[in-house]
Amino acid sequence: SQQGEEDPQALSIQEGENATMNCSYKTSINNLQWYRQNSGRGLVHLILIRSNEREKHSGRLRVTLDTSKKSSSLLITASRAADTASYFCATDKGYSTLTFGKGTMLLVSP
Amino acid sequence: EAGVAQSPRYKIIEKRQSVAFWCNPISGHATLYWYQQILGQGPKLLIQFQNNGVVDDSQLPKDRFSAERLKGVDSTLKIQPAKLEDSAVYLCASSLDQGSYEQYFGPGTRLTVT
Numbered sequence A: 001s002q003q004g005e006e007d008p009q010a011l012s013i014q015e016g017e018n019a020t021m022n023c024s025y026k027t028s029i030n031n032l033q034w035y036r037q038n039s040g041r042g043l044v045h046l047i048l049i050r051s052n053e054r055e056k057h058s059g060r061l062r063v064t065l066d067t068s069k070k071s072s073s074l075l076i077t078a079s080r081a082a083d084t085a086s087y088f089c090a091t092d093k094g095y096s097t098l099t100f101g102k103g104t105m106l107l108v109s110p
Numbered sequence B: 001e002a003g004v005a006q007s008p009r010y011k012i013i014e015k016r017q018s019v020a021f022w023c024n025p026i027s028g029h030a031t032l033y034w035y036q037q038i039l040g041q042g043p044k045l046l047i048q049f050q051n052n053g054v055v056d057d058s059q060l061p062k063d064r065f066s067a068e069r070l071k072g073v074d075s076t077l078k079i080q081p082a083k084l085e086d087s088a089v090y091l092c093a094s095s096l097d098q099g100s101y102e103q104y105f106g107p108g109t110r111l112t113v114t
Helices: none
Strands: A006-007 A009-012 A019-024 A031-038 A042-048 A055-058 A063-067 A071-078 A087-090 A096-101 A104-109 B005-007 B012-013 B019-024 B031-038 B044-050 B053-056 B066-067 B075-079 B088-095 B109-113
Touching: A006 A087, A009 A019, A019 A104, A019 B012, A031 A063, A031 A071, A042 A055, A042 A063, A042 A071, A042 B088, A071 A087, A096 B044, B005 B088, B012 B019, B019 B088, B019 B109, B031 B075, B044 B066, B044 B075, B075 B088
Parallel strands: A009 A104, B012 B109
Antiparallel strands: A006 A019, A019 A071, A031 A042, A031 A087, A055 A063, A063 A071, A087 A096, A087 A104, B005 B019, B019 B075, B031 B044, B031 B088, B044 B053, B066 B075, B088 B109
């Protein structure tokens, strides 16, 4: 079963714009992780946010977590064509057992 | 540091045949995972090993799928007999340990069952 659900399913923007993706989940979690997948580099970990954290930054990435609403968002600032990929949220209820959503397909046009 | 290695990269078999996939995790990683990713969906965990013990195999179709991690390093995933709906990419991942650690994924094996 899919715990996390990303929204939107697809997003198309121009280079330099910001991209925001959302993830909702159903049960309590230990942490939430975001991954990126493209044909060139496969599935790559982007950022991990623990259940007691509200916001985390990594380079051009900003992730927020609202455990009361069971939701998270991933913001990519100043998007580049190389950011074109599918983005997945994955929830960990403990013991590193991840449940992935269906993903958001991001297309960044030059 | 070498990444997670998987082989083969591609495999085409007929239904009812058997197939095996191999994974070599990052050196020193205690936890190893096998995922199935069907086109258009996110990866689904099939089985998780901690060293050579199984932590979670609740979504592994045990009537046809089997996996082992001998000596707590390499792992193999086998399907016997294969069905059409097994067509997917099979991803292997590893992490340093259980807990809040990122997972490192291999390139995957794309299986087509005809």
